Amino acid sequence: MSEKTLSNARELGEDEFLQLLEERVVTSLNMSLTDFITALDAGKLDPESPRVADLAILVGAPAR
Amino acid sequence: LLISPFWLARQPAKSAKAAQQRYLDVLQSSLTCLSSSAVWYAAPPLSGRGQGRALAVSQDPIGVKRKKGAAATVLFASQRFDIQQLDGEWKVKTLEYIYRVATKNEPDGEYIAWHWHPLTTPDRSAPHLHVATKHAVLGAALRKLHVPTGRVSFEEVARFLITDLGVTAARNDWRQVLEDAESRFRTYRTWA
Numbered sequence: 001m002s003e004k005t006l007s008n009a010r011e012l013g014e015d016e017f018l019q020l021l022e023e024r025v026v027t028s029l030n031m032s033l034t035d036f037i038t039a040l041d042a043g044k045l046d047p048e049s050p051r052v053a054d055l056a057i058l059v060g061a062p063a064r
Numbered sequence: 065l066l067i068s069p070f071w072l073a074r075q076p077a078k079s080a081k082a083a084q085q086r087y088l089d090v091l092q093s094s095l096t097c098l099s100s101s102a103v104w105y106a107a108p109p110l111s112g113r114g115q116g117r118a119l120a121v122s123q124d125p126i127g128v129k130r131k132k133g134a135a136a137t138v139l140f141a142s143q144r145f146d147i148q149q150l151d152g153e154w155k156v157k158t159l160e161y162i163y164r165v166a167t168k169n170e171p172d173g174e175y176i177a178w179h180w181h182p183l184t185t186p187d188r189s190a191p192h193l194h195v196a197t198k199h200a201v202l203g204a205a206l207r208k209l210h211v212p213t214g215r216v217s218f219e220e221v222a223r224f225l226i227t228d229l230g231v232t233a234a235r236n237d238w239r240q241v242l243e244d245a246e247s248r249f250r251t252y253r254t255w256a
Contacts, residue, residue, distance in 0.1 A: 059110070
């Protein structure tokens with residue numbers, strides 16, 4: 001168990017990560033990742049609501 | 065090495081990739097105390113987004129086992145981190161974290177959550193705790209409060225789940241594994 005899980009902790013490719021994000025956003029907020037990022041950056045989502053906060057930290061703040 | 069790689073002396077990471085994998089391995093070891101199947105994933109930087117990289121768990125949420133009769137409990141865990149060259153070696157620097165405990169029936173609830181997200185909410189830059197209940201004497205919904213905390217490690221959350229919430233540890237040597245990982249965290253962190 002330990003051998004397998006330790007070796008599986010790894011970096012995702014960009015496509016893999018975007019797919020993971022898309023699935024989580026669609027499943028939990030019923031919107032697309034693009035719509036989520038747009039709404040988040042526009043301040044239209046409560047960054048302190050549990051699910052938004054979870055996903056916002058994964059997406060990251062916009063580049064300044 | 066396969067049980068707990070941290071009993072070996074820590075070697076300086078000679079590359080950003082090596083530092084990231086070392087960090088992942090430490091966190092993964094701690095995660096195996098709660099789940100035998102969940103895995104940490106590091107994400108590449110996303111174009112157009114700001115500082116750092118995301119760290120996500122393969123299971124969203126992580127299901128944990130509790131004693132019979134207790135509410136089925138889940139844990140959401142995520143971080144952002146950066147990789148920097150400090151003191152002649154490559155090191156991971158944690159930038160943000162969220163560890164959220166909820167129930168399987170209400171995964172979007174937030175019973176206890178440790179937050180530190182200075183990048184996504186610059187006006188709320190300090191680590192804090194949310195507890196979802198109403199306090200009769202204070203007359204306040206504690207969910208809305210940001211109870212100040214020090215910096216909280218994933219290992220502290222894992223230990224809390226096991227010792228205080230009665231989560232069944234996924235490995236017998238969880239105390240040692242968490243202690244080893246936390247010892248590293250405290251030794252090499254850049255701020256407390």
